[in-house]
Amino acid sequence: MKAGTAVDWREGLDAGDLSSEVLVRASLERMEALDPALHAILATDAPLSLDLARQADRRLQAGERSPVLGLPIVLKDNLNWTGLPMTCGSRILKGYTAPYDATVVQRLLRAGAVPVAKANMDEFAMGSSGEYSAFGAARNPWDTSRVPGGSSSGSIVSVAAGYAPLALGSDTGGSVRLPASFCNVTALRPTYGVLSRYGLAAMASSMDQVGPVAVSAADLALALSVMAGLDPLDSTSLPLPAAERLVPLRPARLQGLRIGLPVEYFGEGLNPAVRVLLDSAIDLLRDQGATVREVSLPHTRYAIDTYYLLCTSEVSSNLSRFDGVRYGARVSTDCLPDMIAETRDAGLGDEVKRRILLGAFCLSKGSYDAFYLKAMKARTLIAQDFLRVFKDVDVLATPVSPSIAFPFGAHTQDPLAMYLADVYTVPTALAGLPCLSMPAGFTAGMPAGIQLIGPAFSDVSLLETAHAFQSLTRHHLETPPLSA
Ligand code: GLN
Secondary structure, eight states: OOOOOHHHHHHHHHHTSSOHHHHHHHHHHHHHHHHHHHOOEEEOOHHHHHHHHHHHHHHHHTTOOOTTTTOEEEEETTBOOTTSBOOTTOGGGTTOBOOSOOHHHHHHHHTTOEEEEEEOOSGGGOOSSSTTOTTOOOOOTTOTTBOOOSSSHHHHHHHHTTSOSEEEEEESSSTTHHHHHHHTOEEEEOOTTSSOOTTBOOSSTTTOEEEEEESSHHHHHHHHHHHOSOOTTSTTOOOOTTGGGSSSOOOOOOTTOEEEEEGGGSSTTSOHHHHHHHHHHHHHHHHTTOEEEEEOOGGGGGHHHHHHHHHHHHHHHHGGGBSSSSBSOOOOOSSHHHHHHHHHHHHSOHHHHHHHHHHHHHHSTTTTIIIIIHHHHHHHHHHHHHHHHTTTOSEEEEESOSSSOOBTTSSTTOHHHHHHTTTTTHHHHHHTOOEEEEEEEEETTEEEEEEEEOSTTOHHHHHHHHHHHHHHOOGGGOOOOOOO
16 A cells, blocks of 8 residues: 555545445555555454454445445554454553454544554553553654654554555644654544544543544544534533534635634744744745734743643552452562552553652642642643734744754653653643644654634634645655665
8 A cells, every 4th residue: 555545545445436344455565565664553353453454344235335344453552442452552461462442443433444554652651652562663654763752652544654645643732733743744633522532541531632633634534424423421522513524524715714723833943944844834825815813821931830730640549440340460479558559560661650649649649739739820821822822823823843843862861852842732631622634744854733722612713724734734644764
């Protein structure tokens, strides 16, 4: 399979020019050929995937049509897919087999999509580079000496390297957007509540969202259309307005679109070469009749601190279930407290332990007011900044990351430097807003993305705006030089 768009494969399948079995076989062959170098995949079940492909072909032959029927899709390894191992990139879940399907996976299966693999990731989705996977990092297909970005490293690499036209990741503070920028793909973080998290291993529940990954915005819309919709099994679930406009996705009218550029996102620290790419992307939108103005989100400077206080607090609570009793490969000892301590010590990596300790500290009696409660207040201020600017603009355009993909090891000795990679992606996560990352061009052979942010529940309009941009550009169609 060559990297293709889901929309193209869709047409081929519907016209009968191609079968799901052919697509899925090509997908499995491409993984086998390329993944020894890229390490994006943790598990496959080829007989099961081929069986699902043949079922999809029968449905197609019977005249059934659905946005994802017959399309291969890769799933991040924190999503339950019955019968397949689910590790969340952690040693502690080695040997765990998913006993049920996550709601999003169930909806994809029902609509006839064909999962082909479980994808590598930073351990429990904590990380920005992919390097915190307990099973070795995935590599950036544009330059294998560089990180792919994280935490949805394997899902992003799978689309970038053409293993599959679609993938699912998860985005708590940027985990689909950042790697999308580093690897030249398009990824959406929906409004909080739009996609069910039932069956997604929890990291920081007040921010976790499932995020679809694809070559283009129109492809993302295919996947979103079958996954969105109320789920009684996730109490935060809400319906997606205007979902009927997703398929086929039409480009937004750029004439008169009011675009805001938050000054706080274009300051010191942004790589000048990335800035040049963003400027030309924004010029293109302006040439099409959009109006562009500077806006201010003054509490942005508190976003990293706020995010890492709240995220670690929630992590410390969510990960308590990995204790060797409820979940987790047990290290046997004579007494229960030792068993729990040794199980966690042996099973969890350094970054996960760091967050559990920091989070437990933030939530402790003496620190709660000074850290957790303070961060909750800052979160409200950050969210209010966005509410205010969306009175004057329709969409915000920003960088996704201050830099292009960095070399392996650049930040692993310095957790704070790693956290700073998230400076442009965590504010929207705190505010629960929809945002996407899409390719904006290349500098020194490496891609960089542009982020679009919209008001809550404007997901469909956001995709339409991205589609308009992608109808005018070809960056997203560039593929990395890979030899199988
Ligand atoms: N990089 C961020 C973190 O490490 C975001 C992770 C995510 O979105 N899952 O927390």
